[in-house]
Amino acid sequence: MSIPFNIDQLPTCFKKFLEDNDIDPEIYTVADLPRYIRTNTHLPLSQRPTLQQLREQFETDQVFSVPELADFFSVQLGQKRISDISAYKEHAIFGIDLSSAIAVEALGLEKDDQVLDLCCAPGAKLCMISNILGRDGLGTVTGVDLAAHRLATCRSLLKKYKVGEKVRLFEGDGTTFEVPPPSRLGNKVIEGSSSSKRQKVIQSKPFWASRLLRFDSQVNSGSFYDKVLVDAECTHDGSIAHILKYEKWGWNTFEKNFMDSNRILNITQLQRDLMKQGWKMLKPGGTMVYSNY
Numbered sequence: 617m618s619i620p621f622n623i624d625q626l627p628t629c630f631k632k633f634l635e636d637n638d639i640d641p642e643i644y645t646v647a648d649l650p651r652y653i654r655t656n657t658h659l660p661l662s663q664r665p666t667l668q669q670l671r672e673q674f675e676t677d678q679v680f681s682v683p684e685l686a687d688f689f690s691v692q693l694g695q696k697r698i699s700d701i702s703a704y705k706e707h708a709i710f711g712i713d714l715s716s717a718i719a720v721e722a723l724g725l726e727k728d729d730q731v732l733d734l735c736c737a738p739g740a741k742l743c744m745i746s747n748i749l750g751r752d753g754l755g756t757v758t759g760v761d762l763a764a765h766r767l768a769t770c771r772s773l774l775k776k777y778k779v780g781e782k783v784r785l786f787e788g789d790g791t792t793f794e795v796p797p798p799s800r801l802g803n804k805v806i807e808g809s810s811s812s813k814r815q816k817v818i819q820s821k822p823f824w825a826s827r828l829l830r831f832d833s834q835v836n837s838g839s840f841y842d843k844v845l846v847d848a849e850c851t852h853d854g855s856i857a858h859i860l861k862y863e864k865w866g867w868n869t870f871e872k873n874f875m876d877s878n879r880i881l882n883i884t885q886l887q888r889d890l891m892k893q894g895w896k897m898l899k900p901g902g903t904m905v906y907s908n909y
């Protein structure tokens with residue numbers, strides 16, 4: 617279905633960007649895009665909504681399971697917003713976009729994985745990672761972000777959905793982050809110290825850590841993460857809805873905010889540095905996913 621948006625209005629430099637990257641500008645005329653949700657698999661099965669219950673709560677039959685993404689649904693919203701339904705109020709579903717879910721899925725998570733999420737805030741992907749690792753294994757998630765206020769949101773999400781049991785968060789620069797994976801999960805050993813000699817360690821105090829991970833000695837320098845997600849700062853979040861808001865706000869602002877060549881150069885360098893550091897912190901044979909728009 618199309619809305620009367622005239623793609624000729626898009627600024628010239630943005631149209632050139634689309635052309636250079638082989639993106640059809642017609643996508644900006646698409647309306648009624650579905651929204652996506654994931655069930656909070658930390659809850660017992662009996663408390664998770666079924667497809668039928670979601671259809672009832674959204675008052676539409678336009679709710680579908682997304683193929684190959686477990687516990688993931690698309691919703692064509694009608695009268696009810698996501699935040700209106702009881703499953704959301706009971707923290708039994710998260711709102712998360714499809715591209716984020718695909719990035720997490722690409723990590724191929726297993727229950728004992730030590731995961732590093734560089735640029736983790738506000739935390740939709742981190743919650744999904746934690747959800748997939750589940751409660752049974754030795755897997756942990758270490759989230760890093762430069763922005764304290766965004767990390768605070770991340771911590772709130774972890775608490776709200778009760779998925780933070782095996783998570784720690786660090787406020788810091790992902791381009792230089794070197795804290796090794798935790799060596800213990802409460803009283804369970806994840807990996808022994810890499811050196812029998814006493815190591816001198818400069819500990820980085822987490823912004824927040826679950827009770828099970830709070831007192832990690834950080835002596836395992838030389839041990840690395842099984843999975844690394846680098847969800848770097850973007851030139852733009854790519855959201856069609858966000859771009860179209862500039863129709864109202866003025867395309868000049870869009871050009872100034874997003875297409876400025878110095879800004880793009882700086883971000884590109886940051887993205888490269890984050891990717892390099894993520895790679896450095898990855899175990900040989902591990903998996904790194906670089907997600908960006």
Ligand SMILES: C[S@@+](CC[C@H](N)C(=O)[O-])C[C@H]1O[C@@H](n2cnc3c(N)ncnc32)[C@H](O)[C@@H]1O
Pocket residue numbers: 716734735736737738739740741742760761762763766788789790791847848849850886
């Ligand atoms: C695309 S957002 C991350 C979204 C997040 N992964 C999620 O799923 O909610 C990019 C994040 O990178 C953070 N950031 C920017 N520069 C950074 C740096 N040098 N080190 C760590 N985080 C950085 C920003 O504060 C922002 O929260």
